[in-house]
Amino acid sequence: MSAAQSAILSASAEGHRGRIEAVEIGTRFLLVSGWVAGPQGGAPGVAIALDLPDGSTRPITRFLRRKDLAQRGIATEPCGFLLDLPRPEGDAEAIALTLRAGEAPLLSQRIAELAPRHFRPRGHLDHVSPERLAGWVFDPAQWHGPEEEALLELVVDGTERITLPLNATRPDLPFSGAAAGRRLGFELGLQEVARLVHAAGLERTLLEGEHEYALLAGGQRIGLLQGSSARRGRIIPRGTRPAEAPAPAPVQTAPGKPEPDGFVDWHGYSKALGGWFFGGWVRGETLKGVETCRAVARFEDAAIEVEAPVSGYPRPDVESIGIGYIAFVPSASGDPGLLQGLELSLEAERKISPSLGTGRMKEAELLALVRTLLGAETRKPRTPLLKVLAQPSYQGEDTLAKLPVPVHLEVDAVLAAPGAGLVLQGWCLDPNRAIAAIRLRARGFLSAPLAERWIATDRPDIRDAFADRYTLDHARHGYLAYVEASTLESGEMHLEIELESGETGFKPLPAPGGGGAAAIRKLLGGIQLAPDEVVDRCDRVLGPPVVALNRQRLATAGRPSVVEVGTLPERPRCSIIIPLYGRIDYLMYQCALLSEHGLAADELVYVLDDPPKKQALMDLAQSAYRRFGIPMKLVLLPENRGYAPANNAGLAECRGEYICYLNSDVMPQEPRWLDLLIGALEEDATLGITGGFLTFEDGTIQHAGMTFKRLPQLGNFPYAMHPGKGRKRAPSRGLKRAEAVTGACMVLRRDLAAELGGFDTDYVIGDFEDADLCLRIRAKGLDCAVHEDAVLWHLERQSQGTPGNFWRHNLTLINGWTFARRWGHCFPAASADTTVLRLA
Structure with missing residues (x-):
């Protein structure tokens, strides 16, 4: 394998991979370019840096979108980098650069192997x-x-x-x-x-x-x-109309390079009208009589292809060879980079190049110029382009009452989901079915029609309030709509309500509300999904914003405080992590049962995920220590985070060689339970994780290992099942392999838990984290097993208190959706027919 080939590493640093592609050498600097892609081709999920031979490190903090990486299937998000750094002393080509993701090196490569070149500005x-x-x-x-x-x-x-x-x-x-x-x-x-x-x-x-x-x-x-005679007219300042000029001389083109069919002399983006205007001239007479044509506007970061309104107008400076044109290209994006060119499909495809000196015009100057050139102030809006200019512009007011037909729309709440977009909640009444599309517009952004990502919800209050004015046959006038936008500038936002007849009304939007768990409950609380709706609604409406809101709330979480009760072992064999939420009194019962056989070699780590109970827990822990003599560490979270983040907070404070994840409502029956689970890992290097054998209070089986089954009534996602649950226990078979084990009681090596990052926090509040962890362990070639002699009672979910509202069921569906997107390929559907939902 060549040195260049060996420089490309894959599946390292938590699934990151990357490459140093080129080095340019300046008098006092080096310019290094390359890319680093995260798991599944996403953006890097850890800190990326370049290490130099002198021991210094240069962080790489900004990444560029690379079309070539997307085309090659390497990355779908910005992953390219360009980094300049001081040139080292001596022969620059002899040194090596090391690309690092987090703490792990991705590759190390000598500059000489990259065929470095001299830098040119x-x-x-x-x-x-x-x-x-x-x-x-x-x-x-x-x-x-x-x-x-x-x-x-x-x-x-x-x-x-x-x-x-x-x-x-x-x-x-x-x-x-x-x-x-x-x-x-x-x-x-x-x-x-x-x-x-x-x-x-x-x-x-x-x-x-x-x-x-x-x-x-x-x-x-x-x-x-x-200058002008060599390049079709002199450069004109932005916003001015071209003056008459001598007829242009032929364009000087490179040998073998085709001559452009025309030029873009000016262009700019109109936020008010939602698109790009282009102006210049095109050869020949093919534009005469044309009102729309297929257009492709090519920018540095995007290509926009649409049916575009166009119009020709007289250009005295090019009248011997062509005609002036104005084209409007609707687009939600106002910042796709530098203009590369414009293509208009007339009699044939016309390639139109930016003229030297062309630049983006400000919106006010742009619209004034377009209206002047087209005479829009004195002409009736009969052509598509004049109709675009005649569209009303948003002035900050609600204009729905001015529409020719009754349209009622209210926005009760706007939730911002950073990295995903916005969620709108409210109600809409369209008794004449007059609405053609509703779109959200913000600074430089125009959404797709909201109907594409819309869930109707029951609002009997709206039906009852309008019953004397309209004949309404249902109550599903509420809505939850998701506006997809990876980045959205802050500022004023409004809805544009377009009618089938062409009129447009505007609706101002309130400022986005706060996030956190309350936002997730609000988003999911009023929705009831039928089985055939689950997949589509999770894909298109609920999944992305819920995951994004959860990531946001965890990213802003505060640091926990740590309290030690009693003297903990200096080098514990195992750290037992127990999250507490609701029923903190289970600490006393667990300590009582654990004290019967002691935990001399192990440390007990309780994680409080219920901040209002902080003082009560500290008092309870002291009382338990005085009674039973078991020391413990308390990790006190400043906010409720959920199952996975709470366990991960405990993992960060552990020192044991092994980790035991244990629920607070799991109580040991067999004194050797922990020794058996750890001993199985010590004896068999092919095992990655072991689980306890859990029973209900009456001795019937609660957990003896997990399998997976797709449940059509719940989106046909694969769900963890408990074979034998509720049955009488059979004679023990000792250690038994399983597809997965429950997080209520599982043991694994701490270095493996740290390598995997603990539980995945994209599973919101709690559900599927244990199944996901087991499948990640199996993906590393290790097995899962249950030890049927390690017997514990499980009171099952009593630690979480009473069930919440319907939002909790919907949250389980979202977590099932996340799990299915990652691991669904491991559980093929029973039927190849994906268009029919079969309910048992």
Whole structure:
């Protein structure tokens, strides 16, 4: 295997993999590029860094979206990186770089193996005129030095030079990740241009007319920009109408490169109208009479393909060879990167290139220019493009009452689920079925129709309130709607309600409410799903925001406090982790039974997941210690987190060689229970986890190992089943392999538990965490087993208190959905027919 091949590692650092792809060497810096992908091709889930031979570490904190990684099936989220760092002393090619994910190295590679090349600055000259100079340069010499290489100059006609300052950040550039907020752009107005030209002893006329312009960074040429006669008209400032100009000369193209079919002279995004406007000219007469055509707008980070309204208009400067055009491309995204080109399908596909100096216009200037060129103020909106311009714009008011038909819509709550989007709850009454689509608009964002991710809910109060005005045959006028958006800028949001007749009304939205467990209960509390609805509603509406809300609440959780009662063993054999919620009195009963045989070699770790009971638990623990002499550690959480996070908080405080996860309502019958479970692991290296044999109070079986079965009435997800549950116990068979064991009593090595990160916290509150842990252990080639001689009583869920509202059932469905997405391939459905739900 070659050195390059050996540099690509897979399935390391919790499923991360990555590669250093290229190194560019500057006078005083190195520019390193590559990628790191997390599990299942997601974004890195741990800290990523580059280690240098001198022992220093450079963190990689920003990742770029890479289309090539998505096309190759490597990553679906931003995983590319670009990092500049000081050049080490000596031969740079001889050193090795180490890419690290968390504490684990992903790869180590010598620079010489990457065929390093000399760094050349990147940049672009966006605009040149006596009133404005604009563009950008990426050259780490600007902050690494030397000073002479950091000099940026505009060269006119190959001889005259004007020194330019960098005065603007450019977060739109992929290089901004390497620049860490440093200035990459220059945006100079009339006064700044006049001052710079005067300082160079030149005339401002050099910035207009027939001249050749180039950028130099440290003496290296970046780009070339030619004047009007060579490039179809002079560069025009944003927001102005092109003046008459001489007929353009033929475009100078590289040998073998096809000549463009036209040019984009200006473009910009309208948040009010929800799309991009493009203006310029296209060759020939093919645009005459065309009102819509298929269009593809290609940007650096996205390609938008739609049926676009278009309109031609006279362009005296190109009248001998073409016609002016304006095209509108609807899009929810207002920031897809730099424009690469536009394609219009007329008689054939027309490829239209950005002209030199084209830039994005501000919305006010953009719409004023479009309306002026089309004469929109004096013409009736008969064409699709004029109809777009005639659409009402949102002014911050509720305009539903002004629509020609009755439409009632209220938004009772908006829940923000960071990384997933928003959830809206309220009610909607459309007695004439006049609504064509409801969309959410925020800053630079337009959602898909809400009907695509909508659950109708019962609201008999709405039916009763409107019964004297409309004939209503049901009460499902409430709704829960999910707006998918991985990123959504904060600020004013509103709904756009479009009618079948074309009219549009607006509805302001309240500010998003708080998150936490209360938000999850609110989201799930009023929903009842039929069996055939479970999968679709979990996929499209409930699953993503619930998981995101849970991640948010855990990310903001506070640190626990730790209290030791009595003297704990210095080097415990096993740490027994017991979460407490509700019935904290079970601590006393457990300690009483455990004291009969002692825990001299082990430590007892209680995790309180019920903060209001903090003082009561400390008093109870002291009392139990005085009575039974068993020392214990109390891990006191500042907020309720749920089963998995509580156990993980206990794991972080444990010192034992083994970990025992034990429920507070599980009581030992057999004194050797823990010795048997640990002994099985010590004797058999193929075992990853062992579980106890649990019975009800009457001695019938509660747990003797778990299997899995798909339950059609619950989404057809695979659920953990307990074979023999409720039956009389048969003679013991000792250690028995099982598909999985319950988290009510399971033992594994602490290093394995730490390697796996404990229980997966994406299972909200509690459900499926133990099954998931067992399957992750089996995926490592280790087995699960139950020891039928390690017998304990299990009071089963009495520790959680009385059942909650219906939201808890829905939460089980969400956790089942999460489990099925990860492990469903291990449990094929009994029937290949996925369109028919079969209920037993």
